[in-house]
Amino acid sequence: MKLQRTLLITVALLALTLGNVGVGALGEMAPSEQVSLLVIDETEGIQSSLQIELFARALVDTGKFRIQALMDIPVEKNMAEAYNIVVIIPSMVDQVWIVTPDVPSQLTPALVQALHMVKSITDKMYEGERTLDPRAVVGVAEDLFPAVYSGFLVRNGWL
Amino acid sequence: MKNGQRLMWIMTLIGMIALSVTALAGDITGRQIIDNVNNAPVADDARLLMTMTLINSQGQSIDRQMWSWKQGTAKTALVFLAPDDIKGTAFLTIELPDYSSDMWLYLPSLGLTKHIAADSKTQNFMGSDFTYDDMGHRDMDDYDYEILREETCDGNHVYVLKATPHEPQEGGYSHMISWIRDDIWKPVKVEYYDFSGVLEKIQTNSKIEETDGYWAVTDMDMENVQTNHKTIVTMTKIEVNIGVPAVVFTSDRLPKLLSLVPQQ
Numbered sequence: 433m434k435l436q437r438t439l440l441i442t443v444a445l446l447a448l449t450l451g452n453v454g455v456g457a458l459g460e461m462a463p464s465e466q467v468s469l470l471v472i473d474e475t476e477g478i479q480s481s482l483q484i485e486l487f488a489r490a491l492v493d494t495g496k497f498r499i500q501a502l503m504d505i506p507v508e509k510n511m512a513e514a515y516n517i518v519v520i521i522p523s524m525v526d527q528v529w530i531v532t533p534d535v536p537s538q539l540t541p542a543l544v545q546a547l548h549m550v551k552s553i554t555d556k557m558y559e560g561e562r563t564l565d566p567r568a569v570v571g572v573a574e575d576l577f578p579a580v581y582s583g584f585l586v587r588n589g590w591l
Numbered sequence: 592m593k594n595g596q597r598l599m600w601i602m603t604l605i606g607m608i609a610l611s612v613t614a615l616a617g618d619i620t621g622r623q624i625i626d627n628v629n630n631a632p633v634a635d636d637a638r639l640l641m642t643m644t645l646i647n648s649q650g651q652s653i654d655r656q657m658w659s660w661k662q663g664t665a666k667t668a669l670v671f672l673a674p675d676d677i678k679g680t681a682f683l684t685i686e687l688p689d690y691s692s693d694m695w696l697y698l699p700s701l702g703l704t705k706h707i708a709a710d711s712k713t714q715n716f717m718g719s720d721f722t723y724d725d726m727g728h729r730d731m732d733d734y735d736y737e738i739l740r741e742e743t744c745d746g747n748h749v750y751v752l753k754a755t756p757h758e759p760q761e762g763g764y765s766h767m768i769s770w771i772r773d774d775i776w777k778p779v780k781v782e783y784y785d786f787s788g789v790l791e792k793i794q795t796n797s798k799i800e801e802t803d804g805y806w807a808v809t810d811m812d813m814e815n816v817q818t819n820h821k822t823i824v825t826m827t828k829i830e831v832n833i834g835v836p837a838v839v840f841t842s843d844r845l846p847k848l849l850s851l852v853p854q855q
Contacts, residue, residue, distance in 0.1 A: 484698060
């Protein structure tokens, strides 16, 4: 089972890397720019929703992020500017998916720095002692779901 | 004593016992007590300033302050004032005639107003030890009631009433035991038992005050004896029948609820 999961993640990461070849501009940002972040909140509970507000407030308070939100993973193409990072809080899995346009080793230094900040705040808010909604925080290099959604959101212009 | 006379005496005795039993049971039933609680007069509308203190097992505490608007018992809107990390977060609940609820939450940092799932009623409310169901109204027909005893509690006569749901999974508890004052029909204490029948939480309504003819619990705490987490709720201001506009109780209005908070 573990081997199967590892294999699936490897395949997804390979597909993600190959899929993003030739779109090197993805995720690029100037070091001084605010990071544009899309939060996709699929939850429907009071506790989980309040935790998302606390999480978003912590990000906004750093002054480094511009945040927008949706309540479902978009299936249509995005006609506006792509986001730098997407954070998905799914309803059926106790995880938070931090979705970037590629694996961290392929991102620009500015985006890697932003990713570290998002990861650190997300860990604190969802894996800390006082969280209202405990969840494991995973990125594209750590789990199949964020890796698959990375490819999907890049293809549709959201990342 | 002749046989006929003896039979007459026995019949009379049985009749007297039967009458006295009927008189005792006829005083009040558990269902009548809970109906009295539910039928106590309620203001047309109200505005409340509340502080909710959450205390964890290590004794660390967080204070949350909120304004709440109520229309009868069916509609409640509230907005958090403090702490800063949830200021402006607003919540609306509308009790429907079938005892289900329509619930909405506004998240200011995301600019989202979202519908909350009905099954959230048995979840803890905003990190407290109260579930939404603990604070709201339950369908009284879903429970069986049994008067366990009568007691005196802080100088007041109380009925100790056990309520057992027909479907425990729906109510969140295997049963509840309430201590109910019979002068104002308000509970002073409620014990909540988990699905294994073990005591889970104790609610203590330590202060019950009258405002313009309406009785309200103004100090209460809920202690989860299994997690050692405690929530204290204090009403610092209560205004009744002030004419709260109906528009306050609409989901569209939630983002603007903070602007309705009275200047202090």
